[in-house]
Amino acid sequence: MVAFNGIPHLIAPVVVDSDKAIKALRWLNHEMDSRYRQFAQASARNIEGYNKDKPPGEGIPYLVLVVDELADLMMTAFDEVEHTLCRLAQLARATGIHIIVATQRPSVDVVTGLIKANFPTRLSFAVTSQVDSRTILDMVGAEKLLGRGDMLYMPTEASKPKRLQGTFVSDAEIERLVYFWGNQQKTGMRVLNFDDVAEMAPLGQKVAPLPDPLLEEAKQLAHEHKHISTSFLQRRLRIGYPRAARLMEALG
Incomplete structure (x- = not known):
């Protein structure tokens, strides 16, 4: 072809x-x-x-x-x-x-x-x-x-x-x-070179999630308070339980 x-x-x-x-x-x-x-x-x-x-x-x-x-x-x-x-x-x-x-x-x-x-x-x-x-x-x-x-x-x-x-x-x-x-008029369509295309994850492969924007703030709270919990992060950061739980998991 x-x-x-x-x-x-x-x-x-x-x-x-x-x-x-x-x-x-x-x-x-x-x-x-x-x-x-x-x-x-x-x-x-x-x-x-x-x-x-x-x-x-x-x-x-x-x-x-x-x-x-x-x-x-x-x-x-x-x-x-x-x-x-x-x-x-x-x-x-x-x-x-x-x-x-x-x-x-x-x-x-x-x-x-x-x-x-x-x-x-x-x-x-x-x-x-x-x-x-x-x-x-x-x-x-x-x-x-x-x-x-x-x-x-x-x-x-x-x-x-x-x-x-x-x-x-x-x-x-x-x-x-x-x-x-x-020899006809060009279509104006972008031309791709797949060597230059950034690596994309294969279909079905899990992609690592991006860090939560509140992670640094959660780290600061963990540094200031010796003991923190999921509900503590909920109250201080005004976020829902699932997101607070993910932040706690990221904090280790």
Whole structure:
């Protein structure tokens, strides 16, 4: 996919390093959470409602994540990739973030039950066995496809897949398209370099809480009074019991 690096639509260069791809997934997960916070402040339900009254160019852009080979990512960090992709699939649509995931190895250790349950729209080209067909579509049939773009497409609302024919796009055509797009007006979208993105905690990993702003004041009270208690901190600092208990725990 590096051939698409010249197009102006990218928010980051095409990622080919597995470790950097994990960082990109973490960033996208945090971006989704950030958008939900913006929606809450604006009392908007989704990206359409948030962008409705924004001047052109000032709304939140739509983002599409394309994973060209899921198997490689799953070998790098199985649990984190599975959880992050599933969380994005469940929640990201309303924030304007969409996901396309592809793999050449549709085995159950790559396309897990959890991933499959969260990606109801599926597409299969020719596969080698009925097992692979069931892994993707939950039914046989893809093993009988003819290849060369012959595919079965299973939309969310359908009870059985539709047979479609994909088109062939040569490398020369891709180069011409990239050249054409590259000479168009720039989108003005920020460009990320995931090497420069600060380390973000993996999904599900607990992050150490920030120190309580009243901790220094609590230390001063502990220094002035030999014996202090949770209720004492409540009265002197005018805070609730849970926060006072956390301060007592921090004081040791």
